[in-house]
Amino acid sequence: MYAVEVRDHIMMAHSLPGEVFGPAQKLHGATYVVDVAFYRETLSRDGIVVDIGLAHDALKAALKPLNFANLDDLPQFKGIVTTTEFLCRHIFDQLAAAARSGALGPGSEGIQKIRVLLNESHVARAWYEGAP
Numbered sequence: 001m002y003a004v005e006v007r008d009h010i011m012m013a014h015s016l017p018g019e020v021f022g023p024a025q026k027l028h029g030a031t032y033v034v035d036v037a038f039y040r041e042t043l044s045r046d047g048i049v050v051d052i053g054l055a056h057d058a059l060k061a062a063l064k065p066l067n068f069a070n071l072d073d074l075p076q077f078k079g080i081v082t083t084t085e086f087l088c089r090h091i092f093d094q095l096a097a098a099a100r101s102g103a104l105g106p107g108s109e110g111i112q113k114i115r116v117l118l119n120e121s122h123v124a125r126a127w128y129e130g131a132p
Contacts, residue, residue, distance in 0.1 A: 001112075004049040005037040006056045010063045014071035014082045027072070032084070033119040034063060036095060037129075044107025051105035058103055062094035084118050088128035092116040096132035 011031045016024045036059050038050045065074070071082045080086065092114060098104055099111045115129035 001039050001041055002043060002049045003037045003039045004052055004055065005035055006052060006059050007033065007035050008056070008059050008063055009033050010067045012066050012069050012071055016081055016083065018081065027070070030120065032087070034059065034091065035115075035117040035119070036091070037115040037117075038099070038104070038111050039113040039115070040110045041112060042110070044110055046107060048107065050099075050108055050111060054103065054105045054108075058095055058098040059091075061098075062091050084120055084124075084126040085128065088116045088118050088126055091118075092128045092130065096130070099132040 009032060011029065013027055013029045015027045018025065036055070038055060040049050043049065066087070071077050095114055095116065099108050099114065102108055104111070111132055113129055114132055115127055117125055117127035119125045
């Protein structure tokens, strides 16, 4: 399987209600390094997995509403516990939609899997992967 990966980062704040989250129940900041991999069995007619520039643009667009935001204040997350795992899926959904719409360029319909990985720190990360 071939893959292309793009990277960006976000800085945001949120709180995680629930005893299981310990001190993270309080409002706190997080900086995530975000890695997104696009997979396909065969290369496109142009010999690529995906247009890297368009993939990076799509990632930036997916992250923009989250960057420097307090997620607790965003209406789309009202009543949702915005764990790292949840955010992986949220970003995945944005990129899967971009792939399905052709926003990742010619051949993006051949993408078979996308993986969104959020690196919380040098010792912790989470990801979500699936078919677009």
